[in-house]
Every structure is written in structure tokens, then in C-alpha cells.
Amino acid sequence: MIRNYITGSAVCFYLLVNLTGGICHAVDIEVVKPGAGKITVSLSGWDVTGEDGRIFVSTLREDLQRSGWFNPVPSGGAIQVDGSLEAAGGGLRARLNVVHSASGRSYLSKRLRGDSTDPRRLAHQAADEIVMAVKGLPGIAATRIAMVGNIDGRKDIYVCDYDGRNLVRLTDRGAVCLSPTWTPDASALLFTSFHGGFPDVYMLEFDRQIQRRVAAFPGINAGASVSPDGRNLALALSKDGSPDIYTIDMRNNATRRITATRFAEASPSWSPDGRQLAFVSDRTGRPQVYVINLHDGSERRISFQGRENVAPDWGPNGRIVYSSRRDGRYQICIWSPDGTTEQLTSGNADYEDPSWAPNGRHIVCSRTVNFRSEIYILDSLGDDPVRLSAWRGEWYSPAWSPR
Numbered sequence: 001m002i003r004n005y006i007t008g009s010a011v012c013f014y015l016l017v018n019l020t021g022g023i024c025h026a027v028d029i030e031v032v033k034p035g036a037g038k039i040t041v042s043l044s045g046w047d048v049t050g051e052d053g054r055i056f057v058s059t060l061r062e063d064l065q066r067s068g069w070f071n072p073v074p075s076g077g078a079i080q081v082d083g084s085l086e087a088a089g090g091g092l093r094a095r096l097n098v099v100h101s102a103s104g105r106s107y108l109s110k111r112l113r114g115d116s117t118d119p120r121r122l123a124h125q126a127a128d129e130i131v132m133a134v135k136g137l138p139g140i141a142a143t144r145i146a147m148v149g150n151i152d153g154r155k156d157i158y159v160c161d162y163d164g165r166n167l168v169r170l171t172d173r174g175a176v177c178l179s180p181t182w183t184p185d186a187s188a189l190l191f192t193s194f195h196g197g198f199p200d201v202y203m204l205e206f207d208r209q210i211q212r213r214v215a216a217f218p219g220i221n222a223g224a225s226v227s228p229d230g231r232n233l234a235l236a237l238s239k240d241g242s243p244d245i246y247t248i249d250m251r252n253n254a255t256r257r258i259t260a261t262r263f264a265e266a267s268p269s270w271s272p273d274g275r276q277l278a279f280v281s282d283r284t285g286r287p288q289v290y291v292i293n294l295h296d297g298s299e300r301r302i303s304f305q306g307r308e309n310v311a312p313d314w315g316p317n318g319r320i321v322y323s324s325r326r327d328g329r330y331q332i333c334i335w336s337p338d339g340t341t342e343q344l345t346s347g348n349a350d351y352e353d354p355s356w357a358p359n360g361r362h363i364v365c366s367r368t369v370n371f372r373s374e375i376y377i378l379d380s381l382g383d384d385p386v387r388l389s390a391w392r393g394e395w396y397s398p399a400w401s402p403r
Contacts, residue, residue: 038071039134042101045082052092053085056119056126063127063141066163068361068383069134077101079134085122091115092122098130108133120165131359140357144401145364146170146180146189147375151393157191157204162357162400164375164388170204171211179397183226186401190214190224190233201235215248223267226250227274234258234268234277245279245292258292269314278302278312278320289322289335302335309333311353316402317360323352332365332378344378351376355400364388366396 041064046057060081064070070079083095091114098108108129114122121142128139140162149158149169155176160167171177175195182189188205195202201215201224215221219238226233233248237255245258245268259265263283270277275294280287289303289312303309306324314320320335324343330350334342344363345351354365363378373396375389389395 039069039079040073040077041070041079041081041130042073042075042077043081044075045080047082047084049085052117052119056085056092056094056123059120059123060127062163063124063139064130066386067127067131067139067141067359068379068381069131069137079107081130085119087117088113090117092117092119094122094126096126096129098133124161137360138358138403140359140362140400143358143403144186145375145388145398146182146401147389147395147398148178148180149391149393149395151391157189158395159189160388164390167391179223180399181225182399182401184228184230184402186403189399190226192222192224201233214250219243225268225270225277227270228272229274232274234270236266236268245277247294258294267311269312269320271314272316272318276314278314278322280310280312289320291320302339303333303341305341306331306333313355315356315360316358319356319360321354321356321363323354323365332363334380344380351378353397354378355398357400358402362400364398364400366398368396 043057043061048054048057061072065072078101080099080101082097085092085094094112096110096112099106112122112125124141127141131137131139143162144159145162146157146159148155156169156171157177157180158167158169173193173195175193177191177193180189180191188203190201190203192199193202199220199222200213201221202211203214204211215235217237217239220236220243222236224233224235231250233250235246236243237246242262243264243266244260245265247256247258261283263281265279265281267280268277276291278289278291281290287308287310288301289309290299290301292299306326308325310323312320312322318337322333323330324333329348330352331346332344332351332354334344350368352366354363356363361380365376366373367376373394374387375395375398377386377388
């Protein structure tokens with residue numbers, strides 16, 4: 001397994017390849033927190049015409065169910081969705097109406113236009129519009145998930161739709177590629193690659209279809225995370241000794257050292273307001289999660305349970321999700337600003353590298369059983385986990401796009 005943190009008190013390279021691992025036994029996932037109430041929704045009034053119409057409605061129904069807020073029913077739902085789909089200017093156009101069945105209140109009346117002839121893409125857009133109109137929250141249907149895939153011994157960066165469809169390999173460098181992370185506008189991905197023989201950080205820009213190196217200091221360059229305003233890059237560098245957290249101004253490449261210890265620090269993650277960083281340090285002898293204030297440099301430890309606590313990701317709702325080693329297995333835990341911690345998973349599987357969805361509810365992570373790693377989506381409000389990676393090979397280090 002590939003890990004992007006320090007194990008024990010080692011000060012060496014922390015993108016550690018564990019070739020031995022432990023023996024895991026397949027069990028069902030248990031989510032501790034009970035599910036939330038759902039709103040019934042019916043699409044019975046939709047004008048389903050042709051294959052595109054059937055694909056659109058089927059995708060929309062699945063998207064609404066996956067959102068966690070709705071329970072699609074054949075008819076008589078509390079929310080009624082109707083409309084139609086038609087070809088328009090080389091793409092597709094949908095007429096969408098969302099109404100409260102009892103009161104007649106209109107949540108949404110809108111025409112949506114897609115830039116392609118793929119009805120699934122337009123259905124994803126429609127689902128997110130419905131979630132925002134009814135719940136006032138961002139949807140996840142149009143988002144994507146990046147991850148590391150190991151097929152036939154090659155570790156490359158892949159991306160797929162949030163539901164696991166349209167898997168595409170993004171790197172083909174003939175070298176190990178690790179730790180993908182998105183820019184805030186989802187226009188680019190950063191990742192660590194050994195393309196030059198050493199771990200350097202690269203950026204892949206989707207519009208221009210180019211890859212460029214953005215951090216190549218002597219030693220380790222890894223664990224990149226972009227600030228919410230898109231101006232600064234936080235990462236771990238060992239150019240001055242043991243790995244510490246630095247920031248790089250992406251406008252002028254000016255570096256700032258954030259931590260300065262003789263211990264190993266890694267895995268920085270920005271707070272939603274860009275004023276703090278969560279990171280991992282082994283200063284107590286084992287890796288734990290800390291938070292540092294970038295204005296005054298004050299630090300505090302936030303993880304206290306579990307033998308090791310690693311891979312933090314600071315969500316849009318202010319909560320930090322991380323992986324905690326408990327009873328010999330890595331489990332997903334969530335820290336809240338009030339200081340409480342919730343364990344989300346349990347059982348004889350390892351759950352690692354969690355990443356928040358932009359809705360602050362769902363989490364994507366890797367799940368390893370019997371030495372096989374796959375990608376799963378967890379619901380922090382209790383819906384059943386969803387296996388995303390129905391592909392051959394090993395899959396880990398997922399990162400959910402911010403939009």
C-alpha cells in the first residue's frame with residue numbers, strides 16, 4: 001500500500017511503500033451514525049421520449065437517491081419533478097420544474113442547456129440544481145473523483161465521474177504517480193511523480209492539456225494542497241533537513257516555512273477560510289493530526305485516540321476527516337470544531353486517505369481487504385457505503401473535486 005505520511009518516528013521518505021501489510025478478512029462495513037430523514041420525490045411527470053430521455057430520467061433518479069436527501073418513488077412524492085428533454089444547437093436542453101406536491105410551491109423552474117449530447121451529463125446538472133433548490137446545499141452529481149490506480153504494476157492518476165463512470169487515465173509517464181489533489185476551481189490536478197527520479201510535484205491543467213512541474217526542491221516534494229483562494233500551495237519539503245510543511249506562493253514561487261522541527265511532518269490540508277492548516281507530525285513518537293494558525297504560528301493537537309492518526313482532509317463544513325489506527329485497523333474518523341470526534345467505520349478492513357465531497361456530507365476513501373484496495377463512498381449521515389471502483393487493479397488515494 002502507498003501511504004503519504006510517516007510511520008513511527010522515521011525521518012526518512014514518508015511516501016512509504018508497505019509491501020508486507022497484514023492479513024485482512026472480508027466483512028461488511030458498519031456505519032455507526034444512523035441515517036437522516038429523506039424527502040420523497042417523484043419523476044412520474046417527466047416526458048420520457050426516446051433513448052436520451054430514458055437515460056436522462058434514470059440518471060436523474062439515481063443522482064437524487066445518491067445525494068442522500070431524497071427517496072425516489074414511482075408517484076405521489078412530496079416533491080414532483082417534471083419536464084422534457086430536446087436536442088438544441090449540437091447539445092441537449094432540458095426543461096425542469098420542481099414543485100411541492102401538497103402546497104404547489106415552486107422550488108425551481110428552469111431551462112438547462114448542456115454542451116454535449118450526453119444526457120447523463122445534463123442529468124447530473126439537473127440533480128445538482130434540484131438539491132440546491134430544495135436543500136440549499138451544493139450537489140455532487142456533476143463532480144469528479146481523482147485517484148491512484150495500479151494496473152499491471154503501473155501507478156498512474158485516474159479520474160472518473162462521482163458515480164464511477166467514465167474512468168480516464170490522466171498520466172502515462174512510466175513513473176510512479178501519487179497523491180492527486182484538486183485546485184479550488186477543479187481546473188487542474190496536482191500530484192507527486194517520480195518522473196525525474198525524485199519525488200516532485202506536478203500540475204496537470206485540463207483546459208490546456210499540459211503537465212508542468214511546480215515543486216522540485218532537493219529531497220522530498222510531496223502532499224500538495226492548494227489554498228481556497230488558489231494562490232498558495234502547501235506541501236511537505238525536506239530541502240532543509242527533515243520533512244516540514246511549507247507554502248509556496250504560486251504567483252512568484254516565494255516559499256514560507258510553516259513548521260521547523262527535527263521530526264517529520266506531512267499531509268497538509270487547508271481550512272475553508274485559508275487561515276489554518278491541518279497536518280500530520282510524529283513529534284510524539286507516532287503520527288498525530290495537528291492544526292496550525294498561519295497568522296501567529298500557534299499549534300494544537302486534535303487527535304488523541306488511536307495508535308496513529310493520519311491523512312487529514314479539512315471539509316467545507318469545518319470538520320476534519322482522517323484515518324485512525326484502532327484495534328489494528330485504519331478507520332475513518334471525523335473531528336468537529338467543538339472538539340468531539342466520531343468514528344465512522346469499523347470492522348476488519350483498512351479505510352484510508354479520506355476526502356470530503358463539496359457537500360460536506362459524503363467522503364471518498366480507499367478500503368483494503370485481503371491486500372486489495374478499492375474506492376468507497378461513505379455517508380457521514382448513515383446511508384450505506386457505495387463501492388465505486390468496479391475495475392481490476394488496486395485503487396487508492398482518492399480526491400473529490402470541489403465542484
